[in-house]
Amino acid sequence: MPSTPASPGEFRRLTELSMILIRYGLGDFLRYAGVDQIVEKAGELLHRSDAERIADRPAPERLRCALEEMGPTFIKLGQILSTRVDLLPPDYIHELEKLRDHVPTLPFENLVTEIEAELGRPLSEVFARIDTVPLAAGSIAQTHRAQLPTGEEVVVKIRRPGIRGVIEADLRLLRRLARFAARRFDDVARLHPEAILREFANSIHVELDFAIEGRNAETIAKNFEGDPAISTPKVFWDWTSELMNVQAFIDGVRGSDPAAVDAGGFDKREIARRGANAVLKMMFEDRFFHADPHPGNVFYLSGNRLVFIDFGMVGQLSRQRRDEMVDLLYGMVERRPDKVTEILLTWADADERQNLALEGRIDAFIDRIHGVALDRLDIASLTRDLFSAMRDHNLALPSDLTLMAKAFASLDGMGRQLDPGFDMVAEAQPFLRRQMMRRYAPDRVLRKAKDGAAEGVDLVTGLPRDLKKLLQMAQRGQLNLGIDVVRMERYLDRFDRSVTRVSMAIVTAALIVGSSMVMSFSGAKLPVGLSVFAMLGFAGSVIGGFWLIYTTWRGNGRR
Incomplete structure (x- = not known):
C-alpha cells in the first residue's frame, strides 16, 4: 500500500471496492494495487470461497459488471478505457463499450x-x-x-x-493506487497508469x-x-x-x-x-x-x-497531429513502413531501438491491405491490428489520438449498421487528398519557410543566453547527463583516434615550420648540429605525414 496511510473514509471505500472485485473473481487487481494484505486484515476477504465468485463468465464481462457496481467514477473510467485500443485487447474493448451508466432514478x-x-x-x-x-x-x-x-x-x-x-474522493484513492502499482510492477508501469488517470480525471x-x-x-x-x-x-x-x-x-x-x-x-x-x-x-x-x-x-x-x-x-487535434495522421495514412498508401514506424514511435515517445522490429511488423501490415478492394477493407479490423502491433511493442498513443481512433470505430460501426456496404476508406479519401493538397499549397509552404527562418534566427540569437544558463547549471551542480555506455565507448574510441591524429598533425606541421625556419637563414652558415636537427625535422615530418595518411585510410575502412 502507498506509504501515506489511508484515511478512515478511504479505507472503508477501499474495502467496499475490494469486496466487489473479489465477488467477480478479480482479486488479482488488489495484488497489483498492493492492498491485498490490508484487505485480508480488514476481513480476510481474499479467502472467500469460490462459490461467491462469478467465475463462469468471461473475464472482460466480469470486469464490466464490477465497474458498473462500483459506481459512477468507475463506470466513467471503464468508458475511457474502452477508447484505449492501444492498451487493451479487442475483447475487453468490446465489453467496456457496453458500459452505460443507467442507474435508478432519483425522486x-x-x-x-x-x-x-x-x-x-x-x-x-x-x-x-x-x-x-x-x-x-x-x-x-x-x-x-x-x-x-x-x-x-x-x-x-x-x-x-x-x-x-463522491468522484473527487474516488479519484484521490485511484491516484494513490496507480502511483504505487506503477512503482511496484513493471508491466503496470508500461501502461502509464498515472497518465491514464490524468486523462480520465480531465474527462x-x-x-x-x-x-x-x-x-x-x-x-x-x-x-x-x-x-x-x-x-x-x-x-x-x-x-x-x-x-x-x-x-x-x-x-x-x-x-x-x-x-x-x-x-x-x-x-x-x-x-x-x-x-x-x-x-x-x-x-x-x-x-x-x-x-x-x-x-x-x-x-x-x-x-x-x-x-x-x-x-x-x-477530441481536439493540433495542426501538427492532424498532419502526422495524414502522413501515417499516406505512408500506408505509398508502402512506406519506415515513415509509418517513425510516426508511431514519435507518438509513443519511444526508444528508436524498437524501430527495426516494429518496422517489420508494419511492413507485413501494409502488405495485407495493398491490393485489396476498398469495399473489402474493414477499417475497424485494420485499426485493431495496427494497435495490436503497438501493444506488442509496449507503445501507447497520446490521448487525442485514442479518442480519434474511438470515433473512427464508432463511425464505422454506425455506417455499417445503416448500410452494410458502407465504405469508410472511400469516404475518408477525399479528406486526406484535400489535406495533402493544402499542406503543399504555395501559401502554406511560404508560411512554413518563414516560420523556419524565424525559428533559426531565434536559435542563433538565443544561443548565448542558453549557453550561459547551461554553465550556471553546471556550476551549481544541477546538470545531469544520461550516457549510453556502449555507444559512448565507441564514440570515445573514435574521439581518441581523432585526437591522436590531430596531435600528430600539429607536431608534423611544427617540425616542417621549424625545420624550414632553421634552413632559411640566408647568408649564414649553420653549425653542423643545427643542420642535422633540421634534416631530422624534415624526416620526422615526412614519416608523420605518411602515418596520418595510413591511419586515416584505415579508420575510414573500419566504418
Missing part, C-alpha cells in the same frame, strides 16, 4: 435541491412545465422534458447532488461541468453553419450552468432504434454518408470532433438530416 424533489439553491427559486417558477418523470437517468445526471415560458420545448439535464464529492471534470458541454455543442454548430443537413441542439444560456444544461428538445428518431429508423422511411445510405462526412470534417478540417458518435448520440430528422447530441466527450 424529482431530491434531484433539484442543489440546483434550486443555486437559482434561489424553484424550477417550477423557471419553466412553464417540467415533467417529474425523467427521460433518462445516468450516474452523473438525470434528464427531464420541460417547456420554457416562451413555449419552446426543452430537455433539462440536472447533475445529481453530491456527485462531485470526468469536463462531464461534471454542463456549461462546457454547452460550449462544445455551440462550437460544432458554428463549424456546420450553412450545412442544413447537420446540426446540434440549441443551448439556452439563461438557465445553463455547471449544474444544469438546458437544450432544445429534438423531435426525431434516435439512431439506436433501428425499427423506428426503418419505419421513418429514411435513406439509410445517404444518412451513413452524411454522418461519415460530418465526423471526418470535424477531424481533418475543424480539428474539433465528437469523440463518441455512436447511434445513441444521433437523431434523424425528415429530409435525412442529422442532429448530434451529448458533447461531454470531444
